[in-house]
Amino acid sequence: NAGVTQTPKFQVLKTGQSMTLQCAQDMNHEYMSWYRQDPGMGLRLIHYSVGAGITDQGEVPNGYNVSRSTTEDFPLRLLSAAPSQTSVYFCASRASYRDTFQLISGNTIYFGEGSWLTVV
């Protein structure tokens, strides 16, 4: 298993440009999410999905869109990039929350390697 794969690893954008961060997992996890990490701010949840066709907002959703057309993929779209969106982005997945508390290992959230995004 490759686990959680996200691309690109590094990206520089100009203000106003749009782009998509790709995320794929091969563990058949129903739950997927996107976090951004800024110095001193920890990991803040942007959007999450509990299954194909279902998405919901996290703590900091403004300026980002997501979709979940398949179990495997969960892309994050920046519609009009702003310097405030300069950050490290992590995609993460987790086994189905329906049976999360029947299996200890099902609670574990697996992160991708991260995408370093700079908006100038």
Place this chain on the structure above:
Amino acid sequence: GENVEQHPSTLSVQEGDSAVIKCTYSDSASNYFPWYKQELGKRPQLIIDIRSNVGEKKDQRIAVTLNKTAKHFSLHITETQPEDSAVYFCAASLPPGYSSASKIIFGSGTRLSIRP
């Protein structure tokens, strides 16, 4: 929604000494509390977790304690070693049945430095 606060933001300890990181959570219904370690330039990785029906859990030099009444939980690292230097995150999530049960909310992180 759930809110997780973590202290301290930075911690420096002498090699061989113990380190303690504390977190508080806001939603008394939360029942799963993982801890993640993130080395520089790498992804966060789970090091230990605890459920609300357990007061303490140990794994070699790492232990986590949970006080449900006070809504706080702590990470204890004993006999610290240079490789323990990293950023540590606590987190909390709700049980199934809540609309936001699948979310895991993280604390702001603690940068732990081990002095030789």
